[in-house]
Amino acid sequence: MLHTINKSPFASDTLETCGRFLLPGDPVLFIEDGVYAVQAGNRFSSMIATIQKANPVYALAPDLDARGISAVDEGVTRVDYEGFVELVERHQVNSWL
Amino acid sequence: MNIGILLKEGPYNHQASDTAYKFAEAAIKKGHTIDAVFLYNDGVGNVTKLMDPPQDDRNIAARWDELSKKHGVEILACIAASKRRGINDDVLIEGGTITGLGTLTDIAIRNDRLLTFGD
Amino acid sequence: MGNTDIEENTDIKKIMHVMRHAPHGTIYSYEGLEMILIMAAYEQDLSVVFIGDGIYALKKNQDTHGIGIKGFSKTFMALDGYDVEKLYVDQFSLEERGLTQDDLVVPVEVLSSAELGGLMKEQDVIIHH
Numbered sequence: 001m002l003h004t005i006n007k008s009p010f011a012s013d014t015l016e017t018c019g020r021f022l023l024p025g026d027p028v029l030f031i032e033d034g035v036y037a038v039q040a041g042n043r044f045s046s047m048i049a050t051i052q053k054a055n056p057v058y059a060l061a062p063d064l065d066a067r068g069i070s071a072v073d074e075g076v077t078r079v080d081y082e083g084f085v086e087l088v089e090r091h092q093v094n095s096w097l
Numbered sequence: 098m099n100i101g102i103l104l105k106e107g108p109y110n111h112q113a114s115d116t117a118y119k120f121a122e123a124a125i126k127k128g129h130t131i132d133a134v135f136l137y138n139d140g141v142g143n144v145t146k147l148m149d150p151p152q153d154d155r156n157i158a159a160r161w162d163e164l165s166k167k168h169g170v171e172i173l174a175c176i177a178a179s180k181r182r183g184i185n186d187d188v189l190i191e192g193g194t195i196t197g198l199g200t201l202t203d204i205a206i207r208n209d210r211l212l213t214f215g216d
Numbered sequence: 217m218g219n220t221d222i223e224e225n226t227d228i229k230k231i232m233h234v235m236r237h238a239p240h241g242t243i244y245s246y247e248g249l250e251m252i253l254i255m256a257a258y259e260q261d262l263s264v265v266f267i268g269d270g271i272y273a274l275k276k277n278q279d280t281h282g283i284g285i286k287g288f289s290k291t292f293m294a295l296d297g298y299d300v301e302k303l304y305v306d307q308f309s310l311e312e313r314g315l316t317q318d319d320l321v322v323p324v325e326v327l328s329s330a331e332l333g334g335l336m337k338e339q340d341v342i343i344h345h
Binding site for chain 3: 001017022026094096097
C-alpha cells in the first residue's frame with residue numbers, strides 16, 4: 001500500500017501518525033508541504049532514516065523544486081508526476097490528509 | 098488502469114486541486130483512464146465558472162472543463178456539499194455535473210484505484 | 217446460480233473511512249459521516265476507523281447549542297442500523313487523549329496501530345476525513 005503525506009512535519013503530526021501504521025515494504029511518498037520532511041539535516045532526518053529501514057521513501061520532485069529543496073535525506077528517491085502514477089499502478093493508495 | 102479521484106479542497110486555497118490535476122494529466126499521458134473527479138467538502142468550489150483569476154494565473158475551473166472535454170473525465174460535484182456552498186447548475190462549468198454521493202460509491206466500486214487529494 | 221454468487225462477491229469492495237479531524241472546528245468529520253451513511257446503502261464491506269482527533273467526534277456529552285452548529289455525535293449510534301458495524305478506534309490515540317471506551321457514545325473495537333495497519337493493507341479504497 002502506497003502512503004502519501006502532504007503536510008509539513010513541523011505543522012502537523014501526520015508523518016508520525018502515518019508512521020505507526022506502516023507495514024514493512026509499504027512505500028511512502030511525500031507530496032505538497034509534506035516534502036519538507038525529507039530536507040537533509042532537519043529535525044526529522046533520523047525518523048526518515050528509521051522509516052527507510054523497512055520502507056522505500058519517495059518525494060515528489062516538482063514539490064521539492066517549488067520549495068527550493070535541493071538536498072534530500074540519503075536514500076530518498078525523487079519522482080515526478082509520472083513516477084507518482086507508476087507507484088499508484090503498483091499499489092493501492094492511502095492518502096493521509 | 099481505471100482511476101477515480103476524490104478532491105476535497107477548494108481551488109487556490111490549497112495545492113490539492115493542482116496536484117490532482119497534475120496527477121490526472123500524467124496518468125492520462127501514460128495511457129490510464131481517469132474515470133471521474135468527484136468534488137467533496139470545499140472541493141465543490143472547483144467548478145464554478147464565475148472564478149476569474151488574474152490573467153497570469155491558472156484558471157482552475159477552466160482547466161477541469163478542458164480535461165472533461167478532451168479526455169472524457171467526468172467532473173462531478175456532490176449535491177449536498179454544493180447546496181451548502183451555493184454551487185448550482187447556474188454557476189457550473191459546462192463539463193461539470195452535480196450528483197449524489199451514490200455516484201462516488203459507484204466510482205469507488207468500478208475503478209482500480211480511488212485517490213484522495215485534500216488538506 | 218453459483219456463478220452469479222461468485223460474480224456478486226467479487227464486486228464487493230472493502231472501503232475504509234478514516235476519521236482524523238475533530239468535530240465542529242472543521243466540517244470534515246460531519247461530511248465524512250454523511251458520506252458513510254450514503255455508502256452504507258450500497259452493501260459494500262465498510263469500516264470506519266477513528267484516529268487522532270477523529271476520536272473526539274465520538275465523545276459523550278457534546279452540547280453544540282452554544283456554538284450554533286448542529287451536533288452529530290448521536291448519528292454515529294445510528295450506523296449500526298445501517299449495517300455499518302465495523303467501528304475501530306486506534307488505542308494509542310485514545311490513550312494519549314486520556315480517554316477510555318466509556319467516554320465514547322458508541323461501542324467500538326479498540327485496536328493497536330499494527331492491527332489497524334493490517335486492516336488498511338486489506339482495503340480496496342481508503343478515504344480520510
